[in-house]
Each structure stands twice: as structure tokens, then as C-alpha cells.
Amino acid sequence: MAARKKSAKKARKRSTARKDNERVARMAKVTLDSIDQVAGEVYQCIETGTMPELTMPQRNLKNVKYDRKVGYFELGDHYKVRKLDVNSVKTFAQTVRLMALAKEMVASEDFATKREAYYVSKNWAEAKFREQRESDTVLDDIEGMFSVRDVTREDLRFVPEEHGGSVVGPLTVLDRDPETGEVIESDCSRMGSGAYTVPSSVDHLGLETTADFVLAIETGGMFQRLNHHRYWRTANCVLVEMGGVPTRATRRFIRRLSDDLKLPVYAFVDCDPYGICNIYRTLKVGSGQAAHVSAKFCVPKATFLGVTPQDILDFGLKDATHPLQDVDVKRAKDALKNDPFVKAQPKWGRALKSLLKMGVRAEQQAFAKWGLNFVIEEYLPAKLKNPKAFLP
Amino acid sequence: MARTKNLTAEEMARQQKEISVSEFFAKNRHLLGFDNPRKALLTTIKEAVDNSLDACEEAGILPDLRIEVQQTGEDRFLVEVQDNGPGIVKDQIPKIFGQLLYGSKFHRMRQSRGQQGIGISAAGMYGQLTTGKGPRITSKVLRRKAHRYEIHLDTTKNRPIIGKDEELPEWNLKHGTRFTLDLEASYQKGLRSVDDYLKQTAVANPHCRLEYQAPDGTERQYERATDTLPAKAEEIKPHPYGIELGHLIKMLRETKSRWLNSFLQEEFCRVGPKVAKDILGTAKLSERAYPSRIARQEADALYRAIQKTRISAPPTDCLSPIGEERILEGLQKECDAEFYSVCTRPAAVYRGNPFVIEVGIAWGKPSGAELEVDERGRIRSRKRKRTVDTEDLLGNADDTVRLLRFANRVPLLYQQSACAVTKAAIQTGWKNYGLQQPRGGLPVGPAVLLVHMASVWVPFTSESKEAIAAYPEILKEVKLALQEAGRKLGAYIRKGKRLKREFEKRSYIDKYIPHIGIGLQEILGFGDQERHDLVERLRDSMETTRKI
Numbered sequence: 001m002a003a004r005k006k007s008a009k010k011a012r013k014r015s016t017a018r019k020d021n022e023r024v025a026r027m028a029k030v031t032l033d034s035i036d037q038v039a040g041e042v043y044q045c046i047e048t049g050t051m052p053e054l055t056m057p058q059r060n061l062k063n064v065k066y067d068r069k070v071g072y073f074e075l076g077d078h079y080k081v082r083k084l085d086v087n088s089v090k091t092f093a094q095t096v097r098l099m100a101l102a103k104e105m106v107a108s109e110d111f112a113t114k115r116e117a118y119y120v121s122k123n124w125a126e127a128k129f130r131e132q133r134e135s136d137t138v139l140d141d142i143e144g145m146f147s148v149r150d151v152t153r154e155d156l157r158f159v160p161e162e163h164g165g166s167v168v169g170p171l172t173v174l175d176r177d178p179e180t181g182e183v184i185e186s187d188c189s190r191m192g193s194g195a196y197t198v199p200s201s202v203d204h205l206g207l208e209t210t211a212d213f214v215l216a217i218e219t220g221g222m223f224q225r226l227n228h229h230r231y232w233r234t235a236n237c238v239l240v241e242m243g244g245v246p247t248r249a250t251r252r253f254i255r256r257l258s259d260d261l262k263l264p265v266y267a268f269v270d271c272d273p274y275g276i277c278n279i280y281r282t283l284k285v286g287s288g289q290a291a292h293v294s295a296k297f298c299v300p301k302a303t304f305l306g307v308t309p310q311d312i313l314d315f316g317l318k319d320a321t322h323p324l325q326d327v328d329v330k331r332a333k334d335a336l337k338n339d340p341f342v343k344a345q346p347k348w349g350r351a352l353k354s355l356l357k358m359g360v361r362a363e364q365q366a367f368a369k370w371g372l373n374f375v376i377e378e379y380l381p382a383k384l385k386n387p388k389a390f391l392p
Numbered sequence: 393m394a395r396t397k398n399l400t401a402e403e404m405a406r407q408q409k410e411i412s413v414s415e416f417f418a419k420n421r422h423l424l425g426f427d428n429p430r431k432a433l434l435t436t437i438k439e440a441v442d443n444s445l446d447a448c449e450e451a452g453i454l455p456d457l458r459i460e461v462q463q464t465g466e467d468r469f470l471v472e473v474q475d476n477g478p479g480i481v482k483d484q485i486p487k488i489f490g491q492l493l494y495g496s497k498f499h500r501m502r503q504s505r506g507q508q509g510i511g512i513s514a515a516g517m518y519g520q521l522t523t524g525k526g527p528r529i530t531s532k533v534l535r536r537k538a539h540r541y542e543i544h545l546d547t548t549k550n551r552p553i554i555g556k557d558e559e560l561p562e563w564n565l566k567h568g569t570r571f572t573l574d575l576e577a578s579y580q581k582g583l584r585s586v587d588d589y590l591k592q593t594a595v596a597n598p599h600c601r602l603e604y605q606a607p608d609g610t611e612r613q614y615e616r617a618t619d620t621l622p623a624k625a626e627e628i629k630p631h632p633y634g635i636e637l638g639h640l641i642k643m644l645r646e647t648k649s650r651w652l653n654s655f656l657q658e659e660f661c662r663v664g665p666k667v668a669k670d671i672l673g674t675a676k677l678s679e680r681a682y683p684s685r686i687a688r689q690e691a692d693a694l695y696r697a698i699q700k701t702r703i704s705a706p707p708t709d710c711l712s713p714i715g716e717e718r719i720l721e722g723l724q725k726e727c728d729a730e731f732y733s734v735c736t737r738p739a740a741v742y743r744g745n746p747f748v749i750e751v752g753i754a755w756g757k758p759s760g761a762e763l764e765v766d767e768r769g770r771i772r773s774r775k776r777k778r779t780v781d782t783e784d785l786l787g788n789a790d791d792t793v794r795l796l797r798f799a800n801r802v803p804l805l806y807q808q809s810a811c812a813v814t815k816a817a818i819q820t821g822w823k824n825y826g827l828q829q830p831r832g833g834l835p836v837g838p839a840v841l842l843v844h845m846a847s848v849w850v851p852f853t854s855e856s857k858e859a860i861a862a863y864p865e866i867l868k869e870v871k872l873a874l875q876e877a878g879r880k881l882g883a884y885i886r887k888g889k890r891l892k893r894e895f896e897k898r899s900y901i902d903k904y905i906p907h908i909g910i911g912l913q914e915i916l917g918f919g920d921q922e923r924h925d926l927v928e929r930l931r932d933s934m935e936t937t938r939k940i
Contacts, residue, residue, distance in 0.1 A: 039915040050932045086897040094905040096911030127907040
């Protein structure tokens, strides 16, 4: 078995490293051009005496389309137009100044967290933000505005505060020293009891792997258990800890494993409406809030390993469940009614309905009822025998 | 128990004796406005000034008055009021100034300041009671020598006693009268002071000129704003609706008419042959009945018939309202405000007496910045110079408005809350007109409300003429006038608020536009001059697209 694996390893070694520098440079150029273009339009308007306006897509679940063939949330055609007038003049000015900041950061290969961007504004006299909430809103708008030009917030060098999840397994990440440009290899199978942390921006990373699939795990607790017992070695997979709803970096990282390395991605989350409708749905198709980035920041090919409502019955977890809270019921019903993804996937509709009927929720850790390592020894191998049966 | 002797009817009869009017008022001086030293000073000056103005106007002379008040002792004051009126014929002087209820104005139906002929002689009596000295009067009629009288009042007989009577060979005026009186009084500035009264008089009488020397020696001149005298009020006969039964009986007895029919037509206004016939028909009385033979019952029937008959309203040429233009001039002269609004109502009638209500509103302290729109559509603030010292007519924004009440051009200073004008002002909904108003109170705001009632007979609540009685017709007219002037004020305040909001919005825009310039400059990399031009262009197009 080991021999077979060795040969498989050789055959399946996949890599992305070569094109990375080139792509980063190209993306920087696209970003700079987009900023100039938006600013140029505003300039033109002022020159000709018309009121400049900024157009950005509306961001909520109502302005989202889901097509199974496309595989992720796409923005609808509702736009909001910010015309320069007394109500918008402050935000307008702040938007333009943040765009200027973005341009400067792209040019100097620097970045700013949302918090830092907020503090940069403190130097803008009366145009400064009073709270980070204000600057976050403007940043979201800028992000939306540029998403229609295929430029992400990360391209604009506004990076999220939080870093991505933890990664272990037969995967090598090729990064660069930001100062010297020297390539740094991180072998995710040589992390000891720790793990590789997904950086906030992942597009410049080179990736090499010999794994067969990716297991995206909701909780840190389950990730620790699988890592401690080196499950990634026995199953030859990459383990990614999402920690609740995965951050954009984590989603992008898994997406690159899925697209660039052609690895199947299986999600392993709690069996409750939050795990299904928020964590898994966002991982697979994106969110209403960030539908403009779904094209890049979700993993359409991901499938749902568990825990499914059926698993509760199949693995005898009934007495290890908790009753559904009111918020859970509300979330499930809301998803059945409004979530374009759930509505387009009859299997999910049925699963959610049966969960509501059972009226209970089961956590990943519930398998400990049968022994701490039941999940490694019994549950995961049993499920992985038939990935085709996973919920979409 | 102390034993008191029981009186017999005869003994009682011996104690009964006539009370003279002067004695009565000597004991009840509060009825005439001499309740306290402060008010006594005001009432004295008020009566003298009212008389002077009445005299001047009747003679068609532009009034030019000088009022001097000197403090001669701790609580002693010397008041001197001099006018340029026609003067008073020598023989009349003692009676006018020394006898109560002697006057020219009581019996006639015509608008004037004085009504009963009590005021000035009561002041003289008050002075005499408190200082022992009676009034001194100097008066000169055109082409005659000036006369100077010192008068004492015999309070028992209500007769003047002439103390001194001299002819002056020279006097500084061609014609005029000077009234001098020593009295016990006290002087204070502020509300309801002599200063306040004179200032308000100047507001309501823009055709008169006042010189005033206060007890502290300060001189104040109130110049006239117009050289046109108010239109002379015509005298009218009483209107049938305004007459009471007792008065009617008296008129029947005294008339020179021989037939009831002609009595009605000659003694009343608005009664022609048809109306007279109607009245007598309803009363079932003969047209040819002899008026002085009409018995009480028949007079009663006549009285009732009058009430039942439709009689047109009395003529209004007996009234001389100040007029919207003059009110405006008066307010502008004495009260520097941002906005004025005036309204003179058409004449109305209460109890057969015609009256006119006039209202003037002055609003807003002009000291603050005012906003104006220039021809390019930009708003800017404009500073206005204070032209007149506003003293204390205009209050602060959080003060109750100042209510100035006038009856036949005379300021009413006391008993504000008992007055029909105050009641009407409270009953008006000022919130609609941009002023705040506490429940059941006068509105709040930097405003002066001037209300003038002109009538042949102003119904005062007391002889001291301080408050107007609240007849429903009067309340209604005051409210209508306040509403009419209020609407204009409301429109102005709203416009001002709009302009202010717009100004704030534009300054807000101005604040942030430069940042758009900076941002674009950083992105597109152009020079400072180009940025400056760009910002100016944007500011221009934003200013012009905004409508006011």
C-alpha cells in the first residue's frame, strides 16, 4: 500500500510556482490602471461641469444569482450610484483619498490593514474617519466598485486584520522574503505539532503537493485531533482549519488548492443551520455581502462530507445532540426561503427540512461519544469510501 | 362687652351727606392708577402726554413735546410736560386741571386718547395730597399773552381754587401748554417705566417728536418719522346697538325731536326712515309719539325692538387707525429688527362701537449674521450695522415675546394678563408662524408684538385704563390681525431657516471638496495649480446646481 502511494505521489506531484511573479506584476498593472480609470472618469466629469458619480454593485443576498453551472454566487444587476451631492460629498472625498492610498501602496508594494487605513485617514483633517466602522464601509464600497473590474481588495492592498486558517499535510508553500525576494519554502508536513498559517494574501504563493484531497474543518478542536494523530498522513490529504466561517484568505487558499492543484475539497462541519448555511455555503459559493469576489473567493467544487442529518441516524448520535435554538430554526427557514444556493440545490432543501424535522443539531465532536478517535478510525474512512454521495 | 349707643333714625339721617367725586377718588386713588409711587409718576406723565397729543392733533399741529422729570427729594419729583398745542383759553385752565370729570371728550363719540376727563385733574389732586402743592399751568394761545396759574383743588366741592394767576409778558412758545407738578413718587428704569412708556408712545405715534430728560439727567430724543398727522377722526352719533336702556330713556327725555320717528333718525347713526319704521313697527309704537312722553315700558319695548332690527354697522370714519405704513415706520424707528410685518384690519363693531385692530410684528435681532444670495447663486453672510440702540424692546430668542398694547395710540403698561390683547395672543397658534409657544402662554422668540385698538370707546376694565375688556368681537379681531401678520412672519422665518440650512450644507460641501482634489491629484499626478482650478470648477458647478 505504501509503495502504491509512493508511486502515486510521484505521478501526482503538482506545482504552480513558475508563473507567480509574472502574475503578480500583471495584477499590479491592472490594479493601477483601474484606479487611474476611475479617477480619470471623475476628473472628466468635473472638467465638463457635470456631477461625478461612482457606481458600485449592491451587496446583499437579494442581489445575488446562483447558477449550478457557474458554481458560485454572482452579482445581480442592482447597482448603487453615488452621485456627488451634499449627502455624499464627505464619503466621496474619502473614497477618492482611499483610492489614492491604494495606488500608493500598489506602487510601493506595501499594504494596509483596515485598521491602518482608518489611522491613515487621521491625517486628512476634516475628511478623516471618526470610527473604523466608517472607513470599513467606504473600503467595502471601493472593493465593490473595483470588483466589476476584476480587482480585489487584496489587489488594492487593503488586507484583512485576521490571518487565514491553519494548514497541515503534504503541501509545500513557496513564498518570498518581502525584503530580499528570496524564495522561502514551507513544508506543511514538517510543522511538528503546529501548523502553517495561511497569510492574508495568497495569490503570490507557489504551491506543491502530493495529497489526494483537501479536508476543510470547521473547528480548531477537530483540526488538532486529526493533526495530532497525523490523519493527513494516513489519508494523504491536506487539512485546513477554517475556524467558523472561513476568511477570504482561507477561501482563496482552498480555491487555489482546488483549481491550481486540482484537489477535491471536502467540508467537515457541524450539523446545524450555521454550519451548513453559513460556513459551508460561504466556502462553496460565497456570501451575499461579498458576492462581488465570489468568482475568486469561494470553492465551487467543494462538497459536503459531514456531518449530515443522515449521519446523526447512521452513526447513532441521536443522544449526543442538542435541540435547535430559535435562531437556528429561523436561519434554516430563511435559507430555505431566500438563499439562492439552497433553492437551487433540492438535496440541500431536503436535508435542511429533515434537520428541522428532527429538531436537533450535532457537533463534529459528538463522535467522541463512541471514543475519542472514533472519528478517525470509523467515521471519516466510512464516509470517504463514497465521496460521490457527499451533499453538493 | 363695651356698650355702644344705639342710633335713632334721625341721628342716622344727620350723618348722611354728599360725597364729592374728588373725595371718593382721593380715597380710592388706585382706581386711577396711583396705587404706588412708581406708578403715580408714570400715570401723571401719561395723562399729561395724552392730553397734549390729543390737543395737538385736534388743532392739526405736529406734536412736539418736552418731558422733564427731576428728583427734588428722597421721594419727591418734579414733573414738567410742555407741548406746542393750541394752548388753553384762560378761563378754562382752572377747571380742566382742577376739577374732576370736567372734559371735552366724555360725551362725544370720537376716537381720542382721553375719555372721561379725570386723568390730569386726578394727577393734580394726587400731587396736592402728597406734597401740598397743586399743579402749575402755563399756557399761551396764539396772539394772546401767556398765562400762569397755580391751582389748588377743593376736594370737598370738586372745585379749583386759584392760588396765583399771572400774565407773562414773554414766553418761549407761540402757543402751547406747560403742566408742572410736584408729587411723591419713585423712579425706576425698565419695564413699565416712564422711559418705557415714552418709547412705546414714540412707536405708536411716529408723527410726534418727544424730548425727554430723565431724573438722572440723561436726555433722550424721539424724532418723528413722518410729517403727516393721522387722519382726523370724525365724531359720530351713537349706534342703536351700543345703547343701554337707561341711556335710551335719558336720550328720550332730553331730545329736541318731537316725533319718535325723527328722534331715532336724528340721535342715532345708521337709522334712516326705513329702519326707524321697522323699529317702531316691532315696538308697536306710533311714529309720531312724543319722545319725552314715552313711558318706561314703552322705552323697554323700543329697546328690545332695536335689538331685533337689522341695522347696518356704524360708519368707520370716526376711527383713525395708525395705518400699516406708520406702524412700520414707528417700529423701524424704535426697534431695529430683521423683519417687520404689519396688518390693519377692516373696522368691526362691538356693542355698537366701531373699532379697528392693528398689529405690527418686529422679529429677529439684526446683530447676528444674515444670509443673502448673490446673483451667482452663492450664499454669503452679511453683517448689518446696528442703526438704533434697541434698548430692551427685542428680547432674546428664549425670552417670551414683548407684547406692546395700545389703545387709541396710548401704550398700556399694566395688567397685561387681564387684557383682551394678551388673551388673543395666547389663543393664537404661533407654532404655525415659526415661533415656539408654551401651552397657555405667550409665544417665545426674539419678537415684539404690537397690538393697537382704535375705537370711539375703548372698553377698559378699570378707570386707570390699563387693560382692554375681552369682548368676543375684540378677541376675534385681534386674533385675525395677529394671524395675518403672523403668516408673513412665518413665511419669513421658514425662508430664513431654509437659507440657513442651505448655507450649512454649502459650507459642508466646501469643507470636503478640496479633498476630492487632493485625492485625484495623488492618483493622476497633476500640479497644484491644476488641482486648484479643478476644485474651483467643481465648487462652481455644485453651487449652481443647488436651488434655493
